[in-house]
Amino acid sequence: VPDADTLARLRARLRDLIGDDAVVDEPSELAHLGHDRCRGEWPVAPALAVLPRDTPSVQAVVRACVEAGVAMVPSGGRTGLTGAATATAGEVVVSLARMHRVLAVDPVGMTLRCQAGATVQAVCEAATAHGLLYPIDFAAKGSAHIAGSIATNAGGIRVLRYGMTRRWVMGLQVVLPTGECIETGGPLKKDNTGYDLTGLFVGAEGTLGLVTEATLELCVPPAATVVALCAVPDDPAIVALFTAVRSSGLPLSAFECFDERGLHHVQAHRGRAGEPGPLEAPAPRYVVVEIEVARPGAEARDAARASLTQVLTQASEAGALEDAVVAGSAREAAALWSLREDISESLHSHGPHKADVSLPIAQIVTFLARWRPLVAQTLPDVEAVVFGHVGDGNLHLNLLRPPSCEPTDFHRRMKAFDRETFELIAELGGSISAEHGIGLLKREHLHYSRSAAELQLMRQLKATLDPQGLMNPGKIFAAG
Amino acid sequence: VPDADTLARLRARLRDLIGDDAVVDEPSELAHLGHDRCRGEWPVAPALAVLPRDTPSVQAVVRACVEAGVAMVPSGGRTGLTGAATATAGEVVVSLARMHRVLAVDPVGMTLRCQAGATVQAVCEAATAHGLLYPIDFAAKGSAHIAGSIATNAGGIRVLRYGMTRRWVMGLQVVLPTGECIETGGPLKKDNTGYDLTGLFVGAEGTLGLVTEATLELCVPPAATVVALCAVPDDPAIVALFTAVRSSGLPLSAFECFDERGLHHVQAHRGRAGEPGPLEAPAPRYVVVEIEVARPGAEARDAARASLTQVLTQASEAGALEDAVVAGSAREAAALWSLREDISESLHSHGPHKADVSLPIAQIVTFLARWRPLVAQTLPDVEAVVFGHVGDGNLHLNLLRPPSCEPTDFHRRMKAFDRETFELIAELGGSISAEHGIGLLKREHLHYSRSAAELQLMRQLKATLDPQGLMNPGKIFAAG
Numbered sequence: 029v030p031d032a033d034t035l036a037r038l039r040a041r042l043r044d045l046i047g048d049d050a051v052v053d054e055p056s057e058l059a060h061l062g063h064d065r066c067r068g069e070w071p072v073a074p075a076l077a078v079l080p081r082d083t084p085s086v087q088a089v090v091r092a093c094v095e096a097g098v099a100m101v102p103s104g105g106r107t108g109l110t111g112a113a114t115a116t117a118g119e120v121v122v123s124l125a126r127m128h129r130v131l132a133v134d135p136v137g138m139t140l141r142c143q144a145g146a147t148v149q150a151v152c153e154a155a156t157a158h159g160l161l162y163p164i165d166f167a168a169k170g171s172a173h174i175a176g177s178i179a180t181n182a183g184g185i186r187v188l189r190y191g192m193t194r195r196w197v198m199g200l201q202v203v204l205p206t207g208e209c210i211e212t213g214g215p216l217k218k219d220n221t222g223y224d225l226t227g228l229f230v231g232a233e234g235t236l237g238l239v240t241e242a243t244l245e246l247c248v249p250p251a252a253t254v255v256a257l258c259a260v261p262d263d264p265a266i267v268a269l270f271t272a273v274r275s276s277g278l279p280l281s282a283f284e285c286f287d288e289r290g291l292h293h294v295q296a297h298r299g300r301a302g303e304p305g306p307l308e309a310p311a312p313r314y315v316v317v318e319i320e321v322a323r324p325g326a327e328a329r330d331a332a333r334a335s336l337t338q339v340l341t342q343a344s345e346a347g348a349l350e351d352a353v354v355a356g357s358a359r360e361a362a363a364l365w366s367l368r369e370d371i372s373e374s375l376h377s378h379g380p381h382k383a384d385v386s387l388p389i390a391q392i393v394t395f396l397a398r399w400r401p402l403v404a405q406t407l408p409d410v411e412a413v414v415f416g417h418v419g420d421g422n423l424h425l426n427l428l429r430p431p432s433c434e435p436t437d438f439h440r441r442m443k444a445f446d447r448e449t450f451e452l453i454a455e456l457g458g459s460i461s462a463e464h465g466i467g468l469l470k471r472e473h474l475h476y477s478r479s480a481a482e483l484q485l486m487r488q489l490k491a492t493l494d495p496q497g498l499m500n501p502g503k504i505f506a507a508g
Numbered sequence: 509v510p511d512a513d514t515l516a517r518l519r520a521r522l523r524d525l526i527g528d529d530a531v532v533d534e535p536s537e538l539a540h541l542g543h544d545r546c547r548g549e550w551p552v553a554p555a556l557a558v559l560p561r562d563t564p565s566v567q568a569v570v571r572a573c574v575e576a577g578v579a580m581v582p583s584g585g586r587t588g589l590t591g592a593a594t595a596t597a598g599e600v601v602v603s604l605a606r607m608h609r610v611l612a613v614d615p616v617g618m619t620l621r622c623q624a625g626a627t628v629q630a631v632c633e634a635a636t637a638h639g640l641l642y643p644i645d646f647a648a649k650g651s652a653h654i655a656g657s658i659a660t661n662a663g664g665i666r667v668l669r670y671g672m673t674r675r676w677v678m679g680l681q682v683v684l685p686t687g688e689c690i691e692t693g694g695p696l697k698k699d700n701t702g703y704d705l706t707g708l709f710v711g712a713e714g715t716l717g718l719v720t721e722a723t724l725e726l727c728v729p730p731a732a733t734v735v736a737l738c739a740v741p742d743d744p745a746i747v748a749l750f751t752a753v754r755s756s757g758l759p760l761s762a763f764e765c766f767d768e769r770g771l772h773h774v775q776a777h778r779g780r781a782g783e784p785g786p787l788e789a790p791a792p793r794y795v796v797v798e799i800e801v802a803r804p805g806a807e808a809r810d811a812a813r814a815s816l817t818q819v820l821t822q823a824s825e826a827g828a829l830e831d832a833v834v835a836g837s838a839r840e841a842a843a844l845w846s847l848r849e850d851i852s853e854s855l856h857s858h859g860p861h862k863a864d865v866s867l868p869i870a871q872i873v874t875f876l877a878r879w880r881p882l883v884a885q886t887l888p889d890v891e892a893v894v895f896g897h898v899g900d901g902n903l904h905l906n907l908l909r910p911p912s913c914e915p916t917d918f919h920r921r922m923k924a925f926d927r928e929t930f931e932l933i934a935e936l937g938g939s940i941s942a943e944h945g946i947g948l949l950k951r952e953h954l955h956y957s958r959s960a961a962e963l964q965l966m967r968q969l970k971a972t973l974d975p976q977g978l979m980n981p982g983k984i985f986a987a988g
Contacts, residue, residue, distance in 0.1 A: 210959070218943050488973075
């Protein structure tokens with residue numbers, strides 16, 4: 029934590045450099061800018077926040093902080109779920125919210141250039157305005173900044189078809205921890221000229237530098253999609269249905285699962301507890317399948333619908349599903365999707381403890397067959413709700429706080445149980461963080477997914493790029 | 509260059525460590541193992557070669573070399589085109605040819621694990637045996653080792669659809685320049701746990717460590733493909749046709765162009781110079797279009813053929829093409845493809861000087877409109893043949909040696925002309941190496957594509973991983 033004199037001098041210097049109105053020290057505004065959506069056992073304690081308007085101002089801020097020996101925390105839309113954008117010890121929060129322009133779209137090369145603070149939604153809309161698609165799609169995209177989505181390698185609901193954010197980042201402008209500005213990569217599909225510097229910054233959670241601009245790849249959007257909801261008897265049938273649909277050659281764009289508890293909570297949240305569900309009879313598990321229709325026109329859409337119906341009928345005959353409905357319109361499709369997408373919100377009032385894990389797809393069944401009884405045995409009063417992206421091997425595990433359990437006590441029990449979950453994940457070759465990252469929340473558990481040799485190499489890279497350890501210290505791994 | 513004593517001690521030590529038969533110093537065998545397909549102004553001068561049988565032996569070799577202070581050159585199938593696998597100054601060539609097993613295929617997770625020395629072809633065949641596809645496809649794949657394709661981030665003819673090798677590498681086993689063995693990543697589609705160490709080694713040309721095993725992603729193959737050959741009036745029409753076909757939503761898997769000179773040489777090479785070409789009238793430019801048919805059966809194939817015909821007819825009405833033929837069978841498709849694929853071989857006897865460059869697609873027309881006259885003016889006796897992967901912005905420029913020009917003189921003139929080509933490329937925001945890499949061949953030109961700040965960061969990374977500079981020194985950038 030910097031002392032008062034250092035801080036006063038730095039504040040004055042920053043005001044000189046980037047203007048009075050771009051330096052924030054009003055406590056409530058500071059507290060607001062100083063953390064993301066994950067609140068843990070750490071304090072929220074930024075010393076200052078700055079809101080630079082351009083890249084040279086970002087460089088000036090970094091140089092002034094380095095000179096003063098004060099650490100920085102990059103801040104975007106603050107929708108992260110691990111505390112990676114939280115200032116805990118007198119850091120300067122560097123918010124790029126004022127650098128939010130989409131700078132250019134190249135419709136022939138299908139690339140887009142934007143500033144760090146453009147929201148993912150704004151990028152998607154700029155692509156759409158040119159008849160193109162930026163295919164990263166996750167719940168917080170209306171608030172999340174593109175640079176934050178790059179720093180956390182955001183995933184979402186269409187990773188199965190389009191991959192993670194990493195795949196779409198072609199080039200970056202980064203202000204390094206020295207204050208130097210570097211352009212990596214660019215709008216080229218092929219460029220084998222030395223090391224992949226761009227990839228080093230994707231998913232680095234702002235610990236290696238501040239992303240100030242990005243060049244992104246875009247693609248041709250599908251003409252339409254076809255959506256089905258399937259009732260499935262058990263966890264093994266989910267994976268069996270997935271492999272059946274995938275091997276049919278249908279252009280799958282999403283394959284999402286949830287359990288009967290998830291549907292229950294969505295219906296309860298809508299004030300419809302006990303009413304009939306979307307299919308004739310309740311089922312233990314549900315799957316949302318979405319396929320793409322490449323070519324425009326009703327004929328292509330009808331043909332896709334017929335193909336999906338045929339594949340699901342065959343799967344039904346093989347016992348992988350009990351019932352299914354294929355949406356007949358965009359409105360029906362949205363209604364089916366909402367059953368999956370509304371789960372998180374429906375659980376909110378239960379203060380759920382979440383784990384975002386991934387597994388080799390072939391291990392999903394084994395994991396659930398061991399994890400569900402582990403919950404029942406270790407946490408008999410706790411309800412588990414599981415949903416996830418089957419095609420990515422990514423499960424979101426939710427443990428709901430029983431009304432009888434005090435939040436502090438629940439938190440303590442959950443922290444202890446995390447170890448059991450992560451040990452099982454590690455045993456089955458999975459990851460303790462599929463798409464949310466590490467931040468402050470999971471750094472003590474990183475060893476379950478990364479070897480000592482990997483951690484050492486990561487620390488070496490960190491020390492090479494940020495020898496003074498002033499760029500988002502303590503995130504991913506403990507500082508020093 | 510190591511002195512004779514050091515070398516004698518190292519040879520004895522290596523024989524002790526990995527066996528007499530795994531250490532090669534017989535001159536002709538050594539010369540054979542000591543270089544790739546690119547022969548330049550550098551000597552081929554390895555001191556020794558080793559052929560370890562497993563990863564611990566690779567580690568032992570690396571440790572012994574480090575102890576002796578002798579540099580190493582990783583060697584795969586030696587099909588590279590930049591000298592990246594060439595030993596020039598008494599290095600130990602580390603060939604992983606004996607580590608060539610495909611270790612496992614996970615058909616549910618669609619991943620494959622193999623050793624470094626498995627050929628790309630062997631990996632493709634192992635995937636096919638499970639009904640899956642490893643989609644990297646380039647001419648040398650029968651000889652190229654998978655680790656070499658990873659170290660050079662190989663591209664090829666289906667990058668438009670499937671991306672470069674980088675996209676398919678999920679995890680690596682790497683013996684670092686210290687001799688330590690590290691496992692990075694693994695068979696998980698989503699794993700946001702710290703820096704992307706895997707990506708650091710892809711495309712690093714063996715300068716950061718020796719890749720000894722790899723986990724690769726596989727995908728569902730298309731049921732079939734449909735291929736067309738189009739006659740196109742000029743370079744702008746090539747790009748216009750590309751954007752028209754792409755925006756139609758057809759699932760494009762290749763879009764390759766070549767000029768009339770390319771067709772001429774293929775026909776001459778087949779002893780058919782002057783005979784009618786594949787279309788009614790000769791055309792200035794040709795394009796091979798390939799689309800995928802996802803679902804099996806004649807009906808789906810016929811529908812795809814009809815769709816492609818419709819899109820090409822519309823493009824013809826818009827003036828983007830003069831004539832086209834859609835292959836009616838796999839045999840016809842192979843015949844059309846061969847017109848593009850046989851160009852390289854047909855040029856071989858002309859000792860062509862090659863450049864592998866890329867551009868933003870929107871700049872291809874501008875580039876060719878300036879480069880073709882530049883050749884005509886600067887090299888009036890030299891014939892230029894251009895072909896390439898339009899959808900990737902990747903052009904292969906070939907300049908043929910006139911019989912009247914001595915090879916040495918030709919080489920000198922080509923080296924001088926390279927500068928003019930690369931300056932134009934740099935001005936238009938392109939890359940001096942799209943898919944071949946840098947190696948020894950292009951390191952003096954790397955500054956055309958990478959800034960001083962990028963080069964400095966690359967050198968910092970190199971120094972961090974290889975502080976003694978013993979792992980493939982002098983490749984990508986000059987040693988020291």
